[in-house]
Amino acid sequence: MPDVRLVNITKKFGKIVAVDNVSLHIKDKEYFALLGPSGCGKTTLLRLIAGLIEPDKGEIYIGDRLVNNVPPEDRDIGFVFQTFALFPHMNAWDNVIYGPRVKGFNQKKTETIGNEVLEMVRLHERLDAFPRELSGGMMQRIAVARALAAGAKLLLLDEPLGQLDAKVRNELRYEIRKMTEDLNLTAIHVTHDQSEAMAISDRIAVMKKGKVVQVGTPNELYMNPKSLFVAHFIGESNFLEGYVSNVSDKRAIIELRRGIKVQVVNKNMKEGDRVILAIRPEAFLIEKETKKSKSSIIGVIEKVTFEGTNIRYEIRLENQDLIVSLKPSLTEEWFNIGEKVSVRFSPEKTNVFAYPDAGLKEEIAVE
């Protein structure tokens, strides 16, 4: 069963550095996601692993084998394309058994494998149909079945659900995850959809402009983002700018705009440092103004949006900063527009970052 190691991989297209000195280790049987905005290099990285393009620098290992000069047909991989890439001149069945056929399996074995993978993707009808006659969901199942039928232990998926509508996407993501688990496959899944990556991955590598900015479990990335970009890209964050006004052993006092002071956990801060606090919308505790305390900030509800599961409050704080808070719609009291509220947040749930030299907008930009 293969693990995959990338060592100092760089790939350029003319002057554009698509992948910039990336090193990663994807463990055996791991479901690993490459997540990032469009153009960040995640698809390029996947295609480098597949052997569809060659790196300019660095080494790629699948298992113990250095595969830099090994063509794709000899890397023992399965690849699921974003556009499915089902052969238009072959029906569904012929598409699925193409891999076993070109590998020279006998007819009986080919048919057995074909039936097994189709059983796995729960597709038994319309096997005589050609790709143009199939729905998006069916085409995706055929594409996955085709990749699995080839018998490879490393599955590469390039935005496999990107072409599907939301409901089908949600169903298929879990099915793909289950399949790879049942077959003990190592999977590398490229996506720009962070909810998809978070839902099914063991670990995620977040990429930006050709570099890997953080690798971790979904929980680690969400709870402990190591950069403003990750804090912004994964989930949603409120950003509050301020300066470190006082530090003690475990705590630091941050002075926000208009002198509002809040407490955070001290992580190597010095007085006078310019910082940005990143706080998740669900980390805020909102109460009626009458319940305010020493550590709370007063704000006014500017907008209320019912989102089904949650209610979204946009709150203008007394220092004019605007924050977003998400509350479960079924369990909390509702607030109205114009209502004054008291807002608090826990220091442990607040991430603090140094103010970036290029500015916040540039730091969190996805393009």
Next chain:
Amino acid sequence: MPKPKINEIFDKLSSKPMVKYGVYLTAIIVFFALILLPPILGIIIKWNTMQEVLTEGEHIARTLNAIKNSFIVALLVSTVDILTGVPMAWLIARSKSKWLNVLDTLADIPFIVPTAVLGYSLLIFWSGTESVSSPFGEALISPGWLLVMLLHFVFSYPVVVRVIVGALLDYKMEYEQASRTLGAPPLTAARTVTFAIIKPSLIAAFILAFARSISETGATMMVAGVFYENGFSRAIFENGPVFIQNMKKDYENHLIGQSVYEGSVVFASFILIAVSCLIFAVIRILGPRLRLPVKKVWSPTERKLSYSKATSMRNSLTLLIFIIIVLIPSLFVALPAFEALFTDNFSRALSGTSGVSEVVIWGEFWHSLGLSYFLGAVVTVLNVIIGLPMAIIIARKKVGVLPSTVLNVLVDIPIIVPSVALGVSLKFFWKETLAFIPEIWLLIFAHLAITYPYFVRSVAAAVERIGLDLEEASRTLGAKPLVVFRTIILPLIKYSIFSGVIMVFTRSVSETGATLAVVSTLKTVPVVLVDWVNPKFPKLPATPLEIGLGCGFLILFSFVTLLVFRLVVRGRGRY
């Protein structure tokens, strides 16, 4: 700037269904009246003349033999063109080498060089005493069937390469990549996936190569070879077009009567047209049903043939065939052309006086060049006027799905019909219909019929590529149909219109077969060159330097024209 009132009137009129359909109907009527029906009716009008020849066994045998040669050569040559042109197209489309652009341009040379020039160039390369034949003391390949096959191979080769390059560049690489990730070596992936998907282009390339071979006349006459017997010229090798021209020569030399001449050419034209259409229909219907062996896999063998060593050998062979069989022979005429620049042939040519040999009159050459270009220009303008509405009818199915589909098929017929047969039947039709029609109009009608499908195809394809939503958006914003056409469609297809114009113009300038068939006195420049190589007995052929110089002038003017067209197109942007 306020719109001119006349534009407003036309714009308003274009909204009216009667006006709209009137325009479409006119385009269809013109197509039938000038392009499709005259050749068919020309044959029908002279149907009874065939009686004269059907009873003469020897004559029938000669006719059928010539026609058989046409189809055998066309089928063989088209097959070889596919087998050699596809690897070349693959090299051009897939190579990452910087020399790719050079190769891409060189592959087009036989396309750009007028076929009469090509014919002469191949003749002197393979048969001349100062070329590859010189070590042997005699012609390596004498005029005859082999040289005809080589010629037809050379001028059909770029057609195949161009069509397949286009197909490979349009083709989604993901299919092949998917195949490779599933374990297929490159050759297996190409055979089982790529070629299966671009099969329609392979069929189209085969049909175009076939059509070019069947139609070719002037250059074929040069390389088919002539010998003289009792003062009569006889062809060493005769295919359909050469046979028709030889019948015409015999008639003009009073060796055969009018009824035998007309009967022979009508019979030959009819058979050529009918069999061409039949083959065309068979290929179009059966071609898509033809299954390539995609289920058979020979992985170990195809894996070995995919290794870089085998690939390098294949590429080297492809380039070798291209350079030795196609490129060098096509350009060989440059040598005598260049040599002639330093002789008094050049000054005689510029002054328009007689040449060294009695058959060459340089004044006639320049006059014919002017006629060729004038004809090309007139035919091009006419094609734009009558071809543009037809292209829109076909692309947008303006007269209903079924009628538009039928028109789509009918428009292609002049491509597949041999141009000499087309010329013969057109001449008969127009002479019967308008007895005193000037020869120039016969020429215009003949060239129009031959070039029309090229223009319509080029523009129809461009219109099809434009999303219907663009037109709909324009209409919802208040634009009348003519305004939509002027402001949306036309700017987006102008490059394809220019491409069509280039194709029509170059095709017309190159056309020989139909020209020889329809006129007796007027001579276009390819006809003059053919006369210089194969003059009427007892005149002797022009000298190699004179013919080379004439070819050189024609190449020069062709390249300059193409350059001017390309500069105009580039200057106006591209969609």
